[in-house]
Amino acid sequence: MVAAPRALAGIAAVAARLAAREPEHDQLVAVVDAARAAINADECVLWSFSPGGLEKLAASGHQGTKPDEVSALLAADLAEANGIIVRPLLTDEPQPLGAISFRRSSALSAEDQLVLRVIADMLVPWLAHAERARQLEVEVALRTRQNDEQRRFIERIIDSLPVGLYVVDREYRVQAWNRKRETGMQGVSREEAIGKSIFEILHRQPAESLRKEFDEVFRTGRIQTVHMESTASGDARTFRISKIPMRLTDAGITHVIAIGEDVTEWREAQERFAQAEKLAAIGQLAAGVMHEINNPLATIAACAESLTMRLEDMRGDGVRTPRDANEYLGIIDGEVHRCKRIIDGLLDFSRPKPVTKSSTEINEVVEHTLFLVKHHARFKKMRVETALADKLEHVTANREQLVQVFMALLINAVDAMDERGTITIKTRHGRGAREAVVAEVIDEGVGIPRADTSKIFEPFFTTKAPGRGTGLGLSICYGIIADHGGRIEVDSTPGAGSTFRILLPAEEASL
Numbered sequence: 261m262v263a264a265p266r267a268l269a270g271i272a273a274v275a276a277r278l279a280a281r282e283p284e285h286d287q288l289v290a291v292v293d294a295a296r297a298a299i300n301a302d303e304c305v306l307w308s309f310s311p312g313g314l315e316k317l318a319a320s321g322h323q324g325t326k327p328d329e330v331s332a333l334l335a336a337d338l339a340e341a342n343g344i345i346v347r348p349l350l351t352d353e354p355q356p357l358g359a360i361s362f363r364r365s366s367a368l369s370a371e372d373q374l375v376l377r378v379i380a381d382m383l384v385p386w387l388a389h390a391e392r393a394r395q396l397e398v399e400v401a402l403r404t405r406q407n408d409e410q411r412r413f414i415e416r417i418i419d420s421l422p423v424g425l426y427v428v429d430r431e432y433r434v435q436a437w438n439r440k441r442e443t444g445m446q447g448v449s450r451e452e453a454i455g456k457s458i459f460e461i462l463h464r465q466p467a468e469s470l471r472k473e474f475d476e477v478f479r480t481g482r483i484q485t486v487h488m489e490s491t492a493s494g495d496a497r498t499f500r501i502s503k504i505p506m507r508l509t510d511a512g513i514t515h516v517i518a519i520g521e522d523v524t525e526w527r528e529a530q531e532r533f534a535q536a537e538k539l540a541a542i543g544q545l546a547a548g549v550m551h552e553i554n555n556p557l558a559t560i561a562a563c564a565e566s567l568t569m570r571l572e573d574m575r576g577d578g579v580r581t582p583r584d585a586n587e588y589l590g591i592i593d594g595e596v597h598r599c600k601r602i603i604d605g606l607l608d609f610s611r612p613k614p615v616t617k618s619s620t621e622i623n624e625v626v627e628h629t630l631f632l633v634k635h636h637a638r639f640k641k642m643r644v645e646t647a648l649a650d651k652l653e654h655v656t657a658n659r660e661q662l663v664q665v666f667m668a669l670l671i672n673a674v675d676a677m678d679e680r681g682t683i684t685i686k687t688r689h690g691r692g693a694r695e696a697v698v699a700e701v702i703d704e705g706v707g708i709p710r711a712d713t714s715k716i717f718e719p720f721f722t723t724k725a726p727g728r729g730t731g732l733g734l735s736i737c738y739g740i741i742a743d744h745g746g747r748i749e750v751d752s753t754p755g756a757g758s759t760f761r762i763l764l765p766a767e768e769a770s771l
């Protein structure tokens with residue numbers, strides 16, 4: 261049979277539409293339009309098989325053919341019932357790819373059947389291609405979503421870190437910037453930072469030295485760590501800045517990760533530990549020396565006493581004795597006692613004697629100390645103010661020793677202020693059970709040079725004139741407070757004043 265020109269034209273029209281091979285909807289509609297015209301049908305629908313059954317892809321002259329009506333006719337190669345003609349679109353797979361259906365009031369001629377078969381066969385590779393493209397699209401969407409999720413997950417991780425973190429590439433451009441770097445006084449938002457030069461973002465830091473630090477990491481591939489003091493957030497904080505090399509490929513270092521950690525607390529703890537160790541060593545050394553001095557001192561005291569008695573006896577016998585002998589012996593006795601006091605003080609510091617401790621209220625200790633110093637001549641021109649917190653937790657303490665501590669701090673304050681001005685004693689609730697009670701002695705005195713703050717708790721460190729201070733006051737305070745499970749610290753501004761702070765554990769925490 262030779263196909264008529266009309267049939268060929270119809271097939272050519274469908275073929276032309278298919279040439280684009282673009283599985284877009286407009287294109288599909290054009291294809292079914294051409295197919296309908298080719299066999300002069302009232303309706304043409306293109307169906308595809310999806311897991312849910314037949315699905316309409318495109319329709320021309322739609323008259324409401326249902327998927328069920330089409331499914332019922334799929335078994336045959338070309339079936340016709342109730343004016344619906346169906347041709348399954350078959351591949352090598354057992355399941356048809358889809359189907360094409362027509363509605364026509366008159367029966368198909370043999371030529372129309374041929375045209376229909378040809379058109380259907382042309383549609384098969386095209387639909388298979390479209391199906392593959394669709395699957396690919398689904399796959400791409402899935403992968404993109406997984407990638408986005410993965411990226412968000414990694415962003416969450418770096419945002420949750422308690423450190424400031426950013427990453428620069430070899431052009432020093434910011435490629436990552438975490439939440440911590442967005443906050444604080446010098447915070448910069450991620451949008452603002454990403455893609456910019458790090459020198460532009462960290463404009464407060466000298467660009468040259470920053471560049472050198474990055475170059476060093478790019479060159480050596482080793483982690484660089486520096487410590488930096490910063491007062492940007494108000495008070496002085498110490499930061500540990502680490503620059504870590506990163507390789508995206510095996511070729512070499514492509515990025516540097518910079519991490520900034522606030523290590524202020526860690527450094528302070530470190531310093532306190534070193535201080536405690538040093539004091540313990542000094543204490544042990546001093547205790548040994550003092551023990552050796554105690555015996556000769558006792559001998560001197562005994563000899564002086566014997567001489568005094570001897571002089572009295574001689575006077576009783578009417579013998580004339582040198583006029584200044586008694587005066588000298590008095591001096592010897594006085595000085596020996598002064599030495600004994602120093603030794604006792606030092607022994608107190610180095611080997612705190614086991615003392616009885618009981619439940620103590622710190623405000624009560626402060627009040628008692630103030631009662632004792634009130635009548636002292638040196639406090640005559642001083643104003644002592646108190647700001648005592650209510651309902652402070654009790655501490656397990658030896659009351660006399662705590663009074664001794666406050667007394668030493670008050671006397672130091674008076675010395676620092678040259679006996680005039682205001683001293684403030686504050687008590688307040690601290691943080692956690694280990695530092696539940698805080699007491700501060702605040703003066704407006706000369707202050708302590710920064711270089712001296714690490715030495716003032718050492719025995720015999722004094723800046724006072726000979727005879728005015730032995731340098732034992734604070735070392736004894738240190739020993740007593742440490743023996744109570746607490747700690748003592750100082751903040752001072754030369755020329756403006758000092759604050760000595762005692763932190764003690766709550767009663768139940770010191771058991």
Ligand SMILES: Nc1ncnc2c1ncn2[C@@H]1O[C@H](COP(=O)(O)OP(=O)(O)OP(=O)(O)O)[C@@H](O)[C@H]1O
Nearest residue numbers: 672673676707716722723724729730731732733734
């Ligand atoms: N409130 C303060 N203001 C300024 N400097 C202080 C203050 N308290 C202590 N110092 C400094 O610390 C040093 C050591 O103090 P510490 O109490 O241990 O010894 P001292 O007062 O010199 O002598 P001592 O207490 O044995 O009579 C002081 O000499 C002083 O330089």
Ligand SMILES: [Mg+2]
Nearest residue numbers: 668672733734
């Ligand atoms: Mg003192």
